[in-house]
Structures are given as C-alpha cells and as structure tokens.
Amino acid sequence: MKVTFKIWRQENRNTKGAIKEYKVDGLTEDMSFLEALDHLNELLVLKNEKVIAYEYDCREGICGQCGVFINGRAHGPHDNITTCQLHMRSFKDGDTIVVEPWRAASFPVLKDLIVDRSAFDRIMEQGGYITAKTGTAPEANAILIPKEVSDSAMDVAACIGCGACVATCKNASAALFASAKINHLNNLPQGHPEAHKRVQEMTYQMELEGFGSCSFTGACEVECPEGISITNIAEMYAKYTKAKLFG
Amino acid sequence: MKLDSKIPEGRLEDKWRNYQIKAQLINPANKKKLNVIVVGSGLSGAGAAATLAELGYDVQCFCYQDSARRAHSVAAQGGINAAKNYQHDGDSVWRMFYDTLKGGDFRSREANTYRLAELSAPLIDHFVQQGVPFAREYGGVLVNRSFGGVQVQRTFYARGQTGQQLLLAAYSQLYKMIRAKKVKMFPRSEMIDLVVIDGKAKGIIVRDLVTGELKRYVADAIVLATGGYSRVFRLSTLAIGCNGSAIWKAHKRGAFFAAPSFTQIHPTALPQTSEAQSKLTLMSESLRNDGRIWVPKKKEDIRKANDIPEKERDYYLERRYPSFGNLAPRDIASRAAKERIDAGYGVGRLKNAVYLDFRHAIDKLGIQTIKDRYENLFGMYKKITGIDAYKEPMQISPAAHFSMGGLWVDYELMTTIPGLYAVGECNFSDHGANRLGANSLLQASIDGYFILPNTINNYLAGALEEDIPTTDHIEFEKAEKEVRVIIDRVLNINGTKTVDHFHRELGKVMWQECAMSRNKKGLEKAILQIKTLKDEFWSDVKVTGSGNELNTELEKALRLADFMEMGILMCTDALEREESCGAHFREEFQTEDGEAVRVDENYSYVSAWEYDEGDFKLHKEELEFEFVQPSVRSYK
C-alpha cells in the first residue's frame, strides 16, 4: 500500500510551520496509522532527516496522549476513536493523507504534531478532585450509590483527556472536557460537599486558559473517543447556575 | 553483602502493626524541611507523591508523558482485588494472602504478601471516597467478579477501565496537592541517572524532553515508581514509552535487581498481525469469567469458528484444569495456549491465536448482561480488528505483560541503596514468580498510598540531621557528564540502522528464548546474541536530530540501550534458576504431562543481582516459610 502524507512540520513553538509532503510505500492495511508514521520515521532516519514528532503512549485508546487531525477530522475519518485505533485499512491505496496538529490558542504547538495540553491539567487542578486525605475514608459500602448514578458518573469519568473536543470545536471550547469531570464528581455523593465550588472554579480556569465558548455544534461528541454526550455541557451550565444562585 | 529484608517480629497478622508501632515519627514542623523526589506518576507514583505531600513533605514528581494522567496504570482493565468478602463466599485476608502466595509459586515473602492482602480492604474504601465509580448493584452496594487463579469473587471494577479510574483518582489527588503547592510536577521530564552521594541516594539527572536540557534535582529521598520493563520484548501490552531505564540506572549505581527473569506473559492479548506491529493490545482477563477458550480438535482447521460443531472443539483449559478451567492463572493459561499453537492447532490468519468464545454466556445470561460487563472491551476489539465479538469468537494470543521482577526492596520498600525506594511494578516484592490478575493495581496503590508513606519516616528521620548537598556537588557533575557522553555517543555513531530495527531484533531474541518457556541452550545463545546486538547497536545505530531539542528518536535510543543490558541480565537470571516456577518455565524441569517442576530445596530464594562493571553478581535472599508450607501449585 502506498500513500502520500502531507504533514505539518514545525521546529518549535516559536517558529513557523508548514505542510511537507512524503510519499510512503510498503505499508499494509493491518498497520495502525501510528505504525505507518513509525515506518515513515524509519525511512526519514535512513535518509538522514529529522523524524516527525508526534505523540502516543499506550496505543490502545486509553491514555489519551495520541491525537492529530487527519484528513480534516480529529483522530481521523471514523467517529469515536483515538488516533492509535485508526488503521490503514481505512484508507485506499494512493490516498493523500493530511496530518495536522490540534489547533487551539490554548494548545500551542511544541514541535511538528505535538501540542501542549497542560491547560487541561490546570483545569483539573482547580477542583477536579475530592478533598479526602489518604486514610480518611469511611467503609466503602457505608454510602450507597444507586447503579444509575454510578453508571452515569462512569460514562463521563471515562474521558481520556485527549483534547479532540477542543481540536474539533470551531471555537476551541473545552466545555465537553470540563463538564465530563465536573459531572462525574458532582453527581457522586462523595463529591457533593465541594460541588458548587468545583463547578465555579474549574469553569473559571477554563475561561482563563483562553478556550472558546460552546456553540453546541455537537462535533465534540462525535470525535470524543469515549462518546461523551454534549448534554453534559448543558448539565454543567445547570450546575453552574445552581452554584451561582445557591452556592 | 547480606540482604536484610527487615521483616518485623510477630505473627503474620501482627507484623505490619508491630512495624508501625516501632517506626520512627517525624513531627509536622520537620516534615516541611524534608523533600522527596518521586519518579513516575502512575498509580504508585501519584499515590505516593500525593500522600507524602499530605503528610507535609515537599515533593517533586517527574513523568516522561505530557501529563501525569497518561501513566500506564491507565490501561489496566479488569479490576482490583480486595479481601472484603462482600460476596459472602468465604473470602478472607488469609485466603487472599494464600492465593497470592500460591499464585506466585511460593517465590515471594510471606510478610509482604500478607500485608498486601491485609491492606486491600481499606484501599477500596479509599478509592470509593476519591470518587471512583466502581460497578454497583441496583441496591447501591459494590459488585465483584472473579479473576484467574482464584475461586472467590473479590475483584472490584469500573467497567473495563478500572486502571483508568484509579489512576485518575490518584492523578486528581496529585493535582490537589499541586494546587496546595506541596507537589511540584515536572511532566515531559525523563530521569536519566541517579546521583548517589556517600552511599545514599540524593538526586537525579533529568532530561527535559522538550528542550533537551539536562537538569539536576536534589532530595532527601528518592522514590522510583517507574513501572514495568516488559517492553524489552518490544511487542508487549505496555505503552510504547514504558521503559526500564530509571531502574536500570539505579541498578548500575548499586541497587540490586531481583528476579529479573520473572516476567508475565498474558494469555488474552490480540495476536500479532505483522512485522511492523508496535504493540499487542490486551483484552482483560476478566473476559475469561464468561468467555470459554478453545481451539479446533483438527489441525489446520480452516472452517470459520461458528461452523465448527461443539464436539470438534477442544476446550483445552477446561480439559487440563477442570477445577479452575478458563480461570487458570495467567502463566498456565499462556503456556497452555502456546502448547496448542505450537502443536499446530492455532487459529487466525497467522495461526497464532486461540478462540475466546462468548456464545455460551450470551445464550445463558442474555446479550445485555454481557454488554453491561464488557461493552467497552468488545467495542475496543471491534475497533482494532473490525470483528463483532457478540457474533463470533475473539481471537487471542499470549503477550508480554507484567514484570514481577524489579529492584530488590526490603519490607520498607527501600532498595539496597539507602534513601532509594521502589514502589509499584518496578520493585520485586509481593507477586513472586507470577502475579494474579487484579493484583497489580492493588500492589501499586498500596505501595504508594499506604506503605511507603509509613516507612519512609524511618529513613528520613535520620536525614534531618544531615546537610543537604547542593546540585553543584561533584557527584552531580560526574553523573551529568556521564549522561552527556552517552547522548553524544549515540548521536555521533551515524550508522546505517534505525533504533526500531535493533529493538525488533532484541524483541525476537527475548521472545524466543526468555518468554513463556526457556532452556539452557537457548538462554546461553540469547546472551551471546544480545551481546553481539549491543555491540552492533553502539557501532551502527543511526539517530538523527540533536540532543538540544525534542527528539523522540533519541529518547527511544537511550531507552533501548538500557533494555539491551537488561535483556542480558534477564537471560542470566533465567539460566541460573534451574527449576520451573510460576512464569519461569524451564523446559528441562517439567513433568511428563507438561506441568512445572519446582525445586524448593535449591531455589527457594529471591535472586538479587548486583551490577559489577558489565557483569552481574548473584546474592540470594532465602525465603523462609514460617506460616505456610509451600505445596505443589496445582490448578487441576
């Protein structure tokens, strides 16, 4: 299988980047997209060129480290997957594949396809936790949590923090990410005591980081590898209003 | 040097309490003056960093990923064990201890293993309080399922993403303490060397992966929480970035490496499909609760799985191990699969897989129940293979997974270098020669949250009186210079082969000779092969780019250089241990029907290797079984 990659190359965050073209042969349909890039990098090394920098770690769709914009879609042409779960069988022989880094003011490019997503960590820092020191927990079954509550918390807790929601959003909004964490913790009884504080502080940090606002295009829930629903954003708005009124 | 495991006095049940009673305390005002470096931000690293910070220590935490939330604990799927006995099925701390000890084929310390079981129950309380959405019954109580090597249901889980949920809980606690300014986090920072001053661990050299800058950090104690080293096989279930460099550098600076050859091959991963493959994806062992493993009875059967009638299927685990069946421990299940595949009964395009079939479970429990339990695993399977496992069986195959071996630690989790601790998968402590499913998250968490924060005082109390060296100390100078020399050397070879080429070659040798079954001849050959490969690497590898920039190729090269040396030690250890135990299966030591033969009279010890100028010197920590009589490990 033979494809033409058009890949964003950029030395570091202070330099300008540009798309560069690479023709790659010898790929197979079984290869994952990242393995195809690995293959390209080996060819580049042998040609005495610098390798393309891109991120990955677990390569099974859970760590959230990989993520690039492939042919006009976050994580590539399929819905609800990560870049590492994309395989070359999704492309045709002779295809041109355009690969770009996530684009958002809050996600500056560090090199080539690697962006800095530490803004997410800073949002988490502002209350994306339950204040409970090690050693202070009551018996696990002492607080009953109905299955529906636990299940819906799990639905959003599944967020892998890859940033596809921000990448695909025309406004670079981090609303889906923030709402996932807020709803996970605020809906559990353990998270109730800090609920009002949490939703205000985390969303405030989201604003400080320079993310845009949500237009409910719904693109994020289509690209989210965990399929987290945008109704969570609405739920976050409700929690925010409640916190402002009664918090 | 005599290895002192520092096991406390008393009955098994009292040892941890006795230890805590006698351990030194440090008053809060003094804790503020002490600082600890934690390398790694996984379950054990983040747990340790957050808890140490809560106690009042100043903590600096490092990870090579872009965020602490990426650490590979995130990928553990199936669950975490705890002796809660919520299911009323006869579980207890003692039974869990015994299962773990037996699962490890009696190659771990009784006291450590007992402590693991003992602390498991409060750990579940802890995680529930931190907001982990464990699976629940309609009535609101926690649910359990069973895992390999066990006849009770003691595994807690959050769908097939338990590791992710636990890690995110630990990560959130870490960030809570970052906000409190008690932890300073350094992502995209890789530890490149350890600095030992006057025999004590005092600092690390770190490479900033964005700028390439080498930086020095000093502390009163260093905690390594850097995970497993199974990427030595290249194809494994581990993350691509997982590496053994931190512990290897510590080993070269004097920390003993225990049982390096004890590496677990997981029975239920997705089979390899091509040479270019970089990773074998794990399918959780929990699937074996409801899935039945089989191969066709006929060799080279080309029919589709669903077309093969029931009586022409060989449910070989149920046949060979009737009492545990599909839930036989991992090493046994892997070896049984290998045996069938090698004998020509493998399925799939490359004939390297076996079937994991859910049809019976779906017929019996209904498709909805199976969906509730494993939906995301089935989804993942479909994403990767394009196959709908609700309709036809999964194809699975063994893959390198966990390293029971690691830095030798005593009961306090301290290595042989004073002030250097190892927690989680990177140490050798509780699992012996084979780890039971769902014990990995447990050990990582307990080490980080509960044990280390209680044992590190004993050392740090002494550190209070000492002067803290500065980063200008000669040892820092020396270590940084050595690192610089290695980096320059790698960059200047300018050979003809890529790093990945060498890694593939290393992986092939290791997988062939030092994985599921090993023999003397093969291991001796492997050592020579790896040595040759290493020489070839240092004369013919090609790494482009420079050291002063984000250079992923250089990162890989440095990690691989350490893996090659580690591979030699692993084979050396496997060669030395002339018995079969747990994951270590020596072909010369088996019964007629292929079961392992353990040789307690000669090998009831933990091998602890000392680095000696490119050579390795063996020390033995004899295992004394005071409370349990080691028996033949049978799952028949």
Add this chain to the structure above:
Amino acid sequence: MAVNKLFFRKTIIAGTGLFLCLFLIVHLSANWILLLPEETARELYNSYATTLRENLFIKSISYILYAFIVLHVIYALLITIHNRKAKPQKYVVNHFLQNSTWTSQNMGLIGTMILLFIVVHLANFWVRVKLGMGEIIELDAIGNLDVYEVTFSLFHNIYYVIFYTILMIPLGLHLNHGLKSAFKTLGFYHKKGLRISAKVSLIYAVIISIGFGVIPFFVYLK
C-alpha cells in the same frame, strides 16, 4: 467568584433568543391576516397595526424587543471575537460536515444575513410607518394608516418577494439550531426532553420560515 464570561454571554444570547422566538410566533400569527381575501384583510391588518402602535403595553414590549435584538447581536459579536481568538489558526483541511451540521458551524454568518434582512425589513415598514419617513401613507376607510397597502405594493415588486422569501431560509436554519441550543445553554439537560426539544425546534423553525416565506408570494399573486 467572578461570573464566568463565557457562560454569561451565552446565557444572554440564549435568553434574548428565546424571547425573539416568542415574538416571531406573535408576529407570524398576525401576518397570516395577509393571507385572507383582500376585503377582510385590509381592514383587519390595519387596525391590528394601529393597535400595535398605540397600545402602551405593546409599545413597551417593543422597546424590550429592540433592546434584545441589539443585545443578541452585540453579544454574538463579542463571542465570535473571543472564539476567533481561541482558534487563531484554522486547519488546512477540515471536514466538519462529517461531525456537525453546516448551520451549527455558521450561526454567525447566518445571523448576519438575518441582520441584513431586519435592516431592510425595518426600512420597508418601521421607518415609514413609525418614523413617517419616505412616501406618505394614506388612511384606509376607517381611518387607520393603510399599512396593508404598504405591504401590498412592496410585495408586488418581484425583487422584494424573492428577497423576503429567500432570507426565510437562513432564518429557519438559525431558529432550528438556536432554539434547541438555547435550551441547553440555559441548563436544560434531560436527555429525553432534549430529544423532544430538538424536534420542537425543527417544527417551529419550519413553521416560522415557511409561514413567513409564503406570505410575499400570496400577496404577489393577489
């Protein structure tokens, strides 16, 4: 803690938008008078228009209406500027139609078209009827200003007919996305409810846009 700017602006847009949606219902139901036969329509329509101008309550509501339109536009502008800043660099290739609708991605553009419509619409009617500018409007038989005649003559110009009709398309699109999103922005997150609200928004948008859109044609054919 300071009010979240992102949320506040969105809330204003949603709130004013919902009000404008209500207004459109009233507006449309009255305008359907124009579909009646001329003899009944003229009188009815003119007296309705007179009531609108003279009733104090309706007059005060109309000021709120103007204010809300202005607020809606200003905050939309502010948000758009902020959002542009949040995403300064666009993708070389972006197949957003595969994950979202064209409408949802272009509410600003569509909104601008509607704004253009409103300006023309106000110039055609409001400026003449309320400000008394332009051609003098005659009185009808009962003595009301003959607004019907203004409409009648305007919609006998085929260019206006086309303009008025075509611009009901962006209006419909804007309403459909705007209405269902307003619910979410105001914190309505009940899943089943949101599915219903999406259907209601669609039906509403279709009725309003077609409802308004057919009027010029009917009048033209009269």
